[in-house]
Amino acid sequence: MFRINENFLNLSESYLFNQISKKVDDFISYKPVTDLIRLGIGDVTLPLPSSIVRSMHSAVNEMSTIETFRGYGPEQGYSFLRERIAEVDYSQRGINVSPDEIFISDGSKSDTGNIGDILGDDNVIAITDPVYPVYLDTTIMRIGKSGKILLLNCDEERGFLPELPNEHVDVVYLCYPNNPTGTVMTKQELKKWVEWSLENGSLILFDAAYEAYIQDENIPKSIYEIENADKCAIEFRSFSKNAGFTGLRCSFTVVPKSLMSKLKNGSEVSLNNLWKRRQSTKFNGTDYIVQRAAEAVYTAEGQIEVGEMVNYYMHNASIIRNSLLMKGWTVFGGENSPYVWLKCPHELDSWAFFDQLLNNCHIVGTPGVGFGSNGQGYFRMTAFNSHEKTEEAIRRINTNY
Amino acid sequence: MFRINENFLNLSESYLFNQISKKVDDFISYKPVTDLIRLGIGDVTLPLPSSIVRSMHSAVNEMSTIETFRGYGPEQGYSFLRERIAEVDYSQRGINVSPDEIFISDGSKSDTGNIGDILGDDNVIAITDPVYPVYLDTTIMRIGKSGKILLLNCDEERGFLPELPNEHVDVVYLCYPNNPTGTVMTKQELKKWVEWSLENGSLILFDAAYEAYIQDENIPKSIYEIENADKCAIEFRSFSKNAGFTGLRCSFTVVPKSLMSKLKNGSEVSLNNLWKRRQSTKFNGTDYIVQRAAEAVYTAEGQIEVGEMVNYYMHNASIIRNSLLMKGWTVFGGENSPYVWLKCPHELDSWAFFDQLLNNCHIVGTPGVGFGSNGQGYFRMTAFNSHEKTEEAIRRINTNY
Numbered sequence: 050m051f052r053i054n055e056n057f058l059n060l061s062e063s064y065l066f067n068q069i070s071k072k073v074d075d076f077i078s079y080k081p082v083t084d085l086i087r088l089g090i091g092d093v094t095l096p097l098p099s100s101i102v103r104s105m106h107s108a109v110n111e112m113s114t115i116e117t118f119r120g121y122g123p124e125q126g127y128s129f130l131r132e133r134i135a136e137v138d139y140s141q142r143g144i145n146v147s148p149d150e151i152f153i154s155d156g157s158k159s160d161t162g163n164i165g166d167i168l169g170d171d172n173v174i175a176i177t178d179p180v181y182p183v184y185l186d187t188t189i190m191r192i193g194k195s196g197k198i199l200l201l202n203c204d205e206e207r208g209f210l211p212e213l214p215n216e217h218v219d220v221v222y223l224c225y226p227n228n229p230t231g232t233v234m235t236k237q238e239l240k241k242w243v244e245w246s247l248e249n250g251s252l253i254l255f256d257a258a259y260e261a262y263i264q265d266e267n268i269p270k271s272i273y274e275i276e277n278a279d280k281c282a283i284e285f286r287s288f289s290k291n292a293g294f295t296g297l298r299c300s301f302t303v304v305p306k307s308l309m310s311k312l313k314n315g316s317e318v319s320l321n322n323l324w325k326r327r328q329s330t331k332f333n334g335t336d337y338i339v340q341r342a343a344e345a346v347y348t349a350e351g352q353i354e355v356g357e358m359v360n361y362y363m364h365n366a367s368i369i370r371n372s373l374l375m376k377g378w379t380v381f382g383g384e385n386s387p388y389v390w391l392k393c394p395h396e397l398d399s400w401a402f403f404d405q406l407l408n409n410c411h412i413v414g415t416p417g418v419g420f421g422s423n424g425q426g427y428f429r430m431t432a433f434n435s436h437e438k439t440e441e442a443i444r445r446i447n448t449n450y
Numbered sequence: 451m452f453r454i455n456e457n458f459l460n461l462s463e464s465y466l467f468n469q470i471s472k473k474v475d476d477f478i479s480y481k482p483v484t485d486l487i488r489l490g491i492g493d494v495t496l497p498l499p500s501s502i503v504r505s506m507h508s509a510v511n512e513m514s515t516i517e518t519f520r521g522y523g524p525e526q527g528y529s530f531l532r533e534r535i536a537e538v539d540y541s542q543r544g545i546n547v548s549p550d551e552i553f554i555s556d557g558s559k560s561d562t563g564n565i566g567d568i569l570g571d572d573n574v575i576a577i578t579d580p581v582y583p584v585y586l587d588t589t590i591m592r593i594g595k596s597g598k599i600l601l602l603n604c605d606e607e608r609g610f611l612p613e614l615p616n617e618h619v620d621v622v623y624l625c626y627p628n629n630p631t632g633t634v635m636t637k638q639e640l641k642k643w644v645e646w647s648l649e650n651g652s653l654i655l656f657d658a659a660y661e662a663y664i665q666d667e668n669i670p671k672s673i674y675e676i677e678n679a680d681k682c683a684i685e686f687r688s689f690s691k692n693a694g695f696t697g698l699r700c701s702f703t704v705v706p707k708s709l710m711s712k713l714k715n716g717s718e719v720s721l722n723n724l725w726k727r728r729q730s731t732k733f734n735g736t737d738y739i740v741q742r743a744a745e746a747v748y749t750a751e752g753q754i755e756v757g758e759m760v761n762y763y764m765h766n767a768s769i770i771r772n773s774l775l776m777k778g779w780t781v782f783g784g785e786n787s788p789y790v791w792l793k794c795p796h797e798l799d800s801w802a803f804f805d806q807l808l809n810n811c812h813i814v815g816t817p818g819v820g821f822g823s824n825g826q827g828y829f830r831m832t833a834f835n836s837h838e839k840t841e842e843a844i845r846r847i848n849t850n851y
Contacts, residue, residue, distance in 0.1 A: 050651030051620035052570030053711045057724050064730045092521035102514040105739070106507060112697065113503040120493035120696040155556050155699075155734070162732035166591060169453030186731045190567060219452035250451030295521040296513065296738040298556075310454045323458050329465045330587045331563035333556070336737050337697040338506070 126153025231382015499755030527554025632783015
């Protein structure tokens, strides 16, 4: 009989957010409340800005006439978009990334998972704890729950930042601003990781999906702000959170041409070539209309509009952060990140606090333990709701705690 | 040093269609012709029908107001689309497929590649020769060029259809109507494969991306027309070729709930559950706007419009087929498929004929050998150009041969 990939049997039963959504559905079917406030999954709520909407209508029209219709696009993405990204996200910030180092795709979730396709199964992979579950789950799917996965302890004592590993590590996933803790790495801190990586021949998979939320100028928005990071790091970026594309699906991954791995025989292999081969074989490009939408993000008007959206959400983050601090709760994140990470009150564990918030306050958050055992006793709240609902959520918390 | 997936080193240098496009670019830069006719890559050229365009404009508008904005959708796809597929593509044809057996994704190329994620690396995989290169390349990426890949000889003598394997096979990729040969499997022929598969505990990966082109009522459009195929087959379908979505990206995969694999300890595992876990972990759903576009395919107006597109292309297929037959050339396909597969004239090999056609006729086709060694000496032409250009291509061939 044909065999399945038995690594799947080592995964927890369901993906965290499916588990939450099942719990919420069960609650609603038992008690049909209408005033639920969702501060759980990191999903945006503001509509797409008008410059982006205009661009999409225009792209839909292009698809409706034979002269301007577009079929298959380049698997790596259209150059009209890759050139804008290289210019605005990198060149204008003094970083040298060329369009052929940029790969447009349908989401960072896909890319941070699929990147494993080009890596060897014998690598030792380091993953922070707590962590965005996709890195861990996709690694388990690929290499199993073997001794090759090293969890980097990120606890409150360490400010939820990982320390450099003492053991041998080949690949490390880093996500800053961090999901779920909202913590950031200073330039100095990130420089330490880049230097460690260059010394050890390790690869950094850097998830910068939340860079738009950075307010502090000393926090790097890209790992390539650090010297020589182009020789040891792949960077993942997304249009989901800065421009509200969670329902449209667009992201990009930077694989520098200077990033090489050495084979046992000493010859060098370019990761840019490998990823290009992977994407052109297993992916057929991102929707043309969505690539035009992403292009609009880089117009003068688009930049102002997405900036306003980020400010809107950051206002919510500070409402949550400051209100909970005022209650004397222990709170992290929310300053350069849309995520606020808090210690559950009354020493509650994560799911117990989840249940209390759901039952008593009709608020959906995310239990910290869902991100790893170091998340036990912590809880994530997101800034992605309206000002009104965020304030109402705080009122309910103040009434109940 | 971190290691790459060295299976990539066993792949041919570049994906076939990238190779062709490089050859064409080189030709044009050397001789800047303006009358090139593309009958190479299987890409559509007709604009999207008006029912689909209307539906997309309306979905873009929904994304522009806070009341109707949609963020993350279900990873498996919206039920409004899955229900229409279950109804129109299956139930109305007497096939029992439920919406939770249908997974919407961004393309069959992704899914036929990614499906390997849930399969064991110790399976023996059978792949036809010639074949759509994605099956072979993604299998090599995953398990290497080991003895576990069995090529099924599909040559002219066998009508380009595979015979049942004599050796043990765990998984077989079948694509009918076939890309590249345009051949089809009758119900009787496909039944033989389903029975073989059930007897041997094998899995059939059935790519039905071209089912809309089937004219003959005795040719199955879905493998589930064969009794008990739901216990041994996964089916891939696409909106690319029937509805012109090559630039929009939408497809779906059917994983029946009755499809099980047995572990060594005897317990059964549902492939539907595995694929759901894979998709919810490594994929974030298909663009909402594109799912609304796909939904419009199933309206009465949409069905008429996409039917007309298919007829348009099939008219081209018959122009190519009949004209080449009249020249006395040996021709396959083009009757239930947008692909015409021909024996190169004057015993030319595939790339030599490619070069002649490009240089002398300014026509781009696809060399059969790019699909496998049994394709050597054959050539694929597609029906996806305009009537005018297809007729002009035939005129040029008639002048030169």
